[in-house]
Amino acid sequence: MNTESASLIVWSSGLAAGAYALLSTYLLSLGDEWRSGKRSKTMLLAVALSALWAALTAFALSSESASAAVLASLADICRHGAWYAFLIFLLIPPTQAQARKAITVRGGMVAACVAMILAGIALQLSLAFGWLIPEQWLRLSLFHSLAMPVLALVLIEQLFRAVADDSLWNVKPLCLGLAGQFIFDIYLFSDALMFSRIDGDALVVRGFIHALTTPLLVLATLRSRNWTSKIRLSQKAAFHSVTLLIAGLYLLFMAGIGYYVRYFGGDWGRALQLGLVCAAILGLGVLGVSGAMRAKLRVLVGKHLFSYRYDYREEWLRFTHTLSAEDSPQGMGQQVIRGLANMVESPAGTLWLRDASNESYRQNARWNVPECSSNEAANSSLTRFLLDSGWIINLEEYRCHPSRYRELEIPDWLSHMANAWLVVPLMVGNEMIGFVILASSRTTIDVNWEVNDLLRTAGCQAAGFLARMQATEALLEARKFDAFNKMSAFVVHDLKNIVTQLALMLRNAERHRDNPEFQEDMLMTVGHSVERMRQLMMQLREGATPPGTACGVSLPELIQRIQKEKMDQGRPVELVIQDRLATRGHENRLERVIGHLVQNALDATDNSGKVWISLKKKGDRAALEIGDSGHGMSPEFIRERLFKPFQSTKQAGMGIGAYESSQYIRELGGEMHVDSQVGEGTRITLMLPLFELRTASDLGEKEAA
Incomplete structure (x- = not known):
């Protein structure tokens, strides 16, 4: 690194130190009322440690002191730890019951933060006591420096997703400011880890980036004194956080492998490294779009991090939105299948509805399953069991323990249906308008009481939507018949007048058949009658509005x-x-x-x-x-x-x-x-x-x- 670049890095770090020092002074000036909570105190500590880190970095570069560089690295680890603690405090709800549950759910995240800080301290001690050679220490230090901002981004992303909508305005500047710092650090250290060198230009800009984000932190303190008073624990936020954490760890692992591939690859090292990077990104994309992988991860998060498998608010909003997305009878059936299938990670299904005669059920809609021409009688064993019990039929359980379903007999067409798994009745009051057959899930799911209750209740809601759609369709058809009947009555009335006029003309024709004036008037009357009947025909074809x-x-x-x-x-x-x-x-x-x-x-x-x-x-x-x-x-x-x-x-x-x-x-x-x-x-x-x-x-x- 040349002298000019080093001087610019010193000035950049000094600017960041000054910005953080001013922010610390501002936070101290807010008084004891603002500093009374753990969150405010932790933020003040994080800002003070950031100012210390920037000042030690500037001092170490200007004096070229090894001990100052070690202290700057320790200050960097400590500031990350303080920001971790601040973000975790923001993620814990204010009530004790919610706080205990949040700590239990995010215990793994806390353990990861503590492990990250201890690993950084151990790295610095290993260099001081000579436990690692400088080259090994540099590689591990770069890897650790990349992992710290990745973990911080996971916490920021979880905070942004978990906060309630009316509190999002409060934390938005905070999330933007901290995310700007950590994203730049990820770019800096990933580039250094991949190419075994630190970009001097990026180091020059690093201090300016930190200085630019401090106004956002000031704005965050102005917007809220208690930060996130309405934090809520969301399975969706936990799922995305775990996904982001796994993706970050995966990329860190592939980056470490890439370094060793280049180190031991000789002349082909760089080409192999680039190929490995492309393969890693492609593999991450394949995993990201895999429905089976998402299903397994969602089940894992719900099973091990939450008391209940489902976030019922999210499930109900999604299901209602799915049903409301279609207003046609043809599309509504497929949306019902999709909505129920998404609850149990099923990739396919079919809907059977009662026909107009109420004597049988026929396939009305299907999703990723072949067409079935069979019909199920309204008094068959399957339909009577669904109607009398209202149970969800688990066909896998039925094959192993048929006695649990009393005298139920599965019809042949259902037995031969590939991957048939669950049969969900669609009940409206005491009537069953149809049922949905779902295919086997993408991942293993225990169909317990919670899954049964959710599917049964969702089936009732879907049945209500379908019944309303059928009633609306019947009403429209009745209105069409009513309009046609009304128009027909008008036509009959007009035809009666025409027939009366023609009948009168025929009666007079016997007496005046030889009268030329009568013949001329008769021709005019017939022409006029023909024209009126032609207009009546046009009115029947085109509607009630006259042409x-x-x-x-x-x-x-x-x-x-x-x-x-x-x-x-x-x-x-x-x-x-x-x-x-x-x-x-x-x-x-x-x-x-x-x-x-x-x-x-x-x-x-x-x-x-x-x-x-x-x-x-x-x-x-x-x-x-x-x-x-x-x-x-x-x-x-x-x-x-x-x-x-x-x-x-x-x-x-x-x-x-x-x-x-x-x-x-x-x-x-x-x-x-x-x-x-x-x-x-x-x-x-x-x-x-x-x-x-x-x-x-x-x-x-x-x-x-």
Whole structure:
């Protein structure tokens, strides 16, 4: 190392020492209230030891003193130990019951930290007393210097995952600051261990990195006085921590092997070393994506570190999220299989649901299993056992001890299913809507009471989701039938009017068959009937909305056509048109609606009575009144039965026309008012929005202006 680099390292270490010293002063200035807890005192100790380590490092490089270098190494080990203790104190919950459980769970982590510190002290003593030659001591020291920040990162990662969401804001700056220091140290010492040299440029930057992270530590103290008041013990955090620890130890082991491969490999040493590094990373990737390895590790953590195998909050959130990820009946079945399979590390499964006849169960969905065309009768031994007992059937246990399942008989199709393991009933109340068959687990799992209770309860929740999906599907189907029936009723009503018109024409044809005017009118009537029937067919195909778009409709022309049609049928209708108005709508449908109201007025009035249509402007709307002097309607009929389908005063009527009329007028943004008295007649007033018809040219208006 040249003089210039050494000088820069001294300045860098001095900067880190100054930053840590200022941070120590700041922590001391917070007063006795802040320093009352173990966590705060441990942090103050860790910061003070970090300042001492940086100062001794700068002094050792500037004075080239061997004893100062040994003291700097001991200070480095002690500062790591203080940070270990601080992080472990943060991971212990505040209550005594939780603290005892946390210490039990993290006992291995504490033992690893203590062993790491003792190993570092032993290394320094071995150099001082000459127990190791300098080359061996350097290799072991680099290995130890790499292991210390790896262990610290494991603790930081566990803290970040274990803290509650509302306390995450408090510890985030602390985790970022410490992780920045230790990640840089991992890079520095892994590079030194791999290539048997320490990167001088990295040593120069090391002190600056430590100085840059101190503001984050200051921010962490400002955000929280009690750090993590809501720490919780999480199986997920423990699993990831153990995974990270194993990966770190694996990489350290492979790095040590790589060093010896290069040392004894001669000319091929570096090539062999690079090949070993690639193979190690590839092997770690294979292990990382292995579902069987993750399953074994998860079972190991749950079995040896926790009283219960499952973190029920995490399991329930994951299971509910899995079920809610699909809203289609086809996808929901597979999600039910996946959700139950993930609880027992099963890689495959199939779902059987009760068919529409309720006489058998058939395969409805499958995941990584072949299709099965068999069906299971609703009164078979398997289904009766599941329904009566509600048990989870363990087929491996059944093969060894069939007497535990009383008189259960496994069907042939299930016996021949490869890797069939568990049969989970899906119960809704006292009914079983189906069952799930899970394949053998990726790892050995003891199907005890906890697993049975979890699967049974999850099966009930999954059954509720499936029953709701089936009910929703049945409701949608019923609504489709209802819409089709409603549309069919409209079509039948219109066909009845067309048939009535054609029947009247046929009766008159016997008397006027030789009349040219009648023949011409008959052709027009047939053409009009054909066009209306064609529109009805289009309406049946395309839905309830009539074809075409709404446009301006001239109301005087429309009611004049209706008057002429009724006059041809022999019934006079009086017209009173005060204003020439227009509204927006579908002309054919609006003519059918008004024509139906006029026909109802004619049906309710005898030949000596009077039926009229009046049109005038009322405010910003067109008021179209259809009145008659017929028998009228009672207030109870108007209030409770009028404008409702299948309610009519006529013996052969269906009440569809009045219902359709009120619905369409409402669609146009209008209103329908009814004034009727028994024996005195009825007046129905349609209040329709106006549509302005322009007959003058804009160009002419501009010229006039």
